[in-house]
Amino acid sequence: MSKLTPILSRHWAEPNSWSLTTYEADGGYAGLKKAVKSTPADIIQAVRDSGLRGRGGAGFPTGMKWGFLPAPDGGHRYLVVNADESEPGTCKDIPLMMASPHMLIEGAIITAYAIDAERAFIYLRGETVHVYRRLLGAVEEAKKAGYLGTNILGTGYDLEIIVHAGAGAYICGEESALLDSLEGRRGQPRLKPPYPAVEGLYSRPTVINNVETIASVPGIISEGAAWFAAMGTERSKGHVLYSLSGHVERPGQYEGPLGMTLRELLDMSGGVRKGHTLKFWTPGGSSTPLFTEKQLDVPLDYEAVEAAGSMLGTRALQIFDETTCVVRAVARWTEFYKHESCGKCTPCREGTFWLSQIYERLESGEGTEADIEQLLDTSRSILGRSFCALGDAATMTISSSIALFRDEYMAHVTGHGCPMNPRATALFAVPAKKKGARA
Amino acid sequence: MTYTDEQTTRLGKDAAAIIARYPKPRSALLPLLHLVQSEDGFVSPDGMAFCAAQLGVSTAEVSAVATFYSQFKRRPTGEFQVGVCTNTLCALMGGDELWKSLTEHLGVGNDETTDDGKVTLERIECNAACDYAPVMMVNWEFFDNQTPESAAQIVDDLRAGKDVAPTRGASKVCSFKEISRVLAGFEDGRADEGIGAGAPTLAGLEIATGESSGKGDAA
Numbered sequence: 040m041s042k043l044t045p046i047l048s049r050h051w052a053e054p055n056s057w058s059l060t061t062y063e064a065d066g067g068y069a070g071l072k073k074a075v076k077s078t079p080a081d082i083i084q085a086v087r088d089s090g091l092r093g094r095g096g097a098g099f100p101t102g103m104k105w106g107f108l109p110a111p112d113g114g115h116r117y118l119v120v121n122a123d124e125s126e127p128g129t130c131k132d133i134p135l136m137m138a139s140p141h142m143l144i145e146g147a148i149i150t151a152y153a154i155d156a157e158r159a160f161i162y163l164r165g166e167t168v169h170v171y172r173r174l175l176g177a178v179e180e181a182k183k184a185g186y187l188g189t190n191i192l193g194t195g196y197d198l199e200i201i202v203h204a205g206a207g208a209y210i211c212g213e214e215s216a217l218l219d220s221l222e223g224r225r226g227q228p229r230l231k232p233p234y235p236a237v238e239g240l241y242s243r244p245t246v247i248n249n250v251e252t253i254a255s256v257p258g259i260i261s262e263g264a265a266w267f268a269a270m271g272t273e274r275s276k277g278h279v280l281y282s283l284s285g286h287v288e289r290p291g292q293y294e295g296p297l298g299m300t301l302r303e304l305l306d307m308s309g310g311v312r313k314g315h316t317l318k319f320w321t322p323g324g325s326s327t328p329l330f331t332e333k334q335l336d337v338p339l340d341y342e343a344v345e346a347a348g349s350m351l352g353t354r355a356l357q358i359f360d361e362t363t364c365v366v367r368a369v370a371r372w373t374e375f376y377k378h379e380s381c382g383k384c385t386p387c388r389e390g391t392f393w394l395s396q397i398y399e400r401l402e403s404g405e406g407t408e409a410d411i412e413q414l415l416d417t418s419r420s421i422l423g424r425s426f427c428a429l430g431d432a433a434t435m436t437i438s439s440s441i442a443l444f445r446d447e448y449m450a451h452v453t454g455h456g457c458p459m460n461p462r463a464t465a466l467f468a469v470p471a472k473k474k475g476a477r478a
Numbered sequence: 479m480t481y482t483d484e485q486t487t488r489l490g491k492d493a494a495a496i497i498a499r500y501p502k503p504r505s506a507l508l509p510l511l512h513l514v515q516s517e518d519g520f521v522s523p524d525g526m527a528f529c530a531a532q533l534g535v536s537t538a539e540v541s542a543v544a545t546f547y548s549q550f551k552r553r554p555t556g557e558f559q560v561g562v563c564t565n566t567l568c569a570l571m572g573g574d575e576l577w578k579s580l581t582e583h584l585g586v587g588n589d590e591t592t593d594d595g596k597v598t599l600e601r602i603e604c605n606a607a608c609d610y611a612p613v614m615m616v617n618w619e620f621f622d623n624q625t626p627e628s629a630a631q632i633v634d635d636l637r638a639g640k641d642v643a644p645t646r647g648a649s650k651v652c653s654f655k656e657i658s659r660v661l662a663g664f665e666d667g668r669a670d671e672g673i674g675a676g677a678p679t680l681a682g683l684e685i686a687t688g689e690s691s692g693k694g695d696a697a
Contacts, residue, residue: 043686052683056674115501124606127565133606137646138674158501165512165549166605168618168657169647169672176669201499204661206508206547209603223507223533225546241502281682284567284608291609291681307685325566357567357608371566375603381546465572466612467625 062141070257082153088264090276095249107236118159127325128355131280132250140177146253209379228427271297275340286360315360323352326432328439362463370398376433387430390421404456516659520551561602571611579626609678619647
């Protein structure tokens with residue numbers, strides 16, 4: 040029997056899974072109906088007791104974040120949902136919202152009620168137009184059903200949800216950059232403190248949470264904090280989506296308790312692509328140090344992954360087999376960070392530019408051994424010296440890949456270019472039968 | 479050149495509806511830029527002047543914002559934006575091969591448009607569909623698990639004026655101007671088209687329900 044626990048994903052296979060009818064038939068909006076019968080303070084306490092931590096990467100305790108809001112002063116307070124999912128390898132929120140937008144809407148209504156916000160925003164990355172349609176449709180359906188708008192479920196509480204489409208910028212996943220973007224500006228991070236809880240959107244108290252975090256709230260309210268906290272490990276509670284991608288037989292979304300291992304996930308999903316072996320993987324997207332087969336049994340929770348030298352991030356498990364050149368992989372990520380650096384601070388703006396040039400040299404066969412040292416040196420000049428986490432993130436796979444695969448970097452120097460066959464990594468090199476099975 | 483009176487009146491109504499959604503008008507700038515793309519196919523100088531006038535800010539401020547975001551195009555583009563993900567995961571799973579074959583097939587490079595004005599090809603970053611790699615986006619609709627052959631067929635059909643259906647999305651790909659209007663927040667009635675989830679999205683659910691007869695362990 041597998042450890043998997045489909046909760047957020049439980050009705051994704053139903054016909055018209057995105058519709059209000061399907062969602063309600065599956066118990067949807069039971070959490071909201073229960074929530075409006077209790078006080079906001081009770082809801083915040085339940086989320087605290089559940090142990091829910093942010094699913095967007097940082098893992099900050101959600102109830103505590105909500106508790107940071109200053110006491111009401113009669114002015115506006117906002118909820119902002121971060122639906123800007125753009126971290127390379129991360130692919131959980133977009134399918135969640137496509138299959139089940141109401142789960143997010145319900146979570147947003149409960150959260151807004153708990154923090155007494157009269158407006159909530161869902162900031163969706165603009166590059167997923169169909170998800171935008173589904174969210175707009177779900178908001179309309181929820182309004183008609185009396186879950187949104189004025190006097191929600193007869194409580195006298197009013198809430199409006201605005202679904203806002205971004206326009207293509209990874210940095211807007213950083214919460215303060217997202218707020219600037221939502222205010223109609225370039226998406227550049229703000230100096231913290233003040234934190235958004237104190238001065239967020241329009242300089243007013245604001246809670247910002249990731250999609251999966253907010254979508255987990257209805258279950259906590261309807262089933263109880265103890266139910267949620269019974270899943271997971273000591274300090275990493277609850278269910279999460281593990282996103283398996285790359286050189287695996289069955290990529291996809293696997294929902295289970297925190298603390299599962301990659302070995303367990305691979306065992307149940309058919310493992311690494313047939314005839315190949317695991318070379319390296321990311322536990323939480325391209326901003327987390329690389330792991331190898333040595334970490335197959337590390338429990339995927341916040342503490343154990345950190346103790347093993349990486350970060351849980353978004354559980355974006357990108358799997359690369361032995362056909363993969365690590366220099367090519369990291370070079371491409373580095374190019375991404377260069378492209379997405381907002382340019383506000385010098386270490387990140389200049390550093391990612393230089394790092395990317397060094398990778399170009401290594402790949403074109405013009406690299407030297409000193410270039411490898413330069414990658415490490417430049418990474419050290421960025422790490423901890425940047426305005427936001429993007430700069431730090433850019434260095435993670437660089438330093439970890441050199442630590443793990445220095446010989447492979449050297450082979451690019453001595454062999455004047457990549458020693459590996461770049462075509463061997465492609466999935467359509469596999470027999471046609473398997474492609475059919477995946478489609 | 480500026481917008482005609484007819485354009486100004488029509489777009490002015492749309493702009494007012496957009497601005498009314500937000501507590502502060504300036505928040506409407508991104509959707510307004512999507513709106514002018516729906517009119518011109520790119521963020522034109524006229525469009526930027528229009529946005530500035532609607533919000534009472536300078537065109538320089540509008541330009542500063544428009545140039546920050548990769549979805550805002552600064553020159554006319556094709557009816558269909560074909561984006562190949564060449565971030566690491568997709569690139570290695572075959573995105574690099576897709577890119578190479580499409581540039582050869584279409585005879586255009588990054589951010590270039592075919593002579594018939596139909597297809598603008600671009601390299602895009604991770605679009606949150608890694609379990610469907612390699613991925614291609616056409617006007618920001620998902621085309622999953624692509625091969626060089628399937629990608630060539632898609633662009634050929636688009637250029638021939640045929641309806642092309644994304645893997646996960648509306649029942650057909652709309653034009654760049656049409657989807658820009660959706661992104662400005664105007665529904666096009668297509669939300670119920672297409673599927674809820676593809677096979678990878680359901681992979682874990684299938685394993686869980688197959689082994690525990692219909693319900694997850696803790697559900």
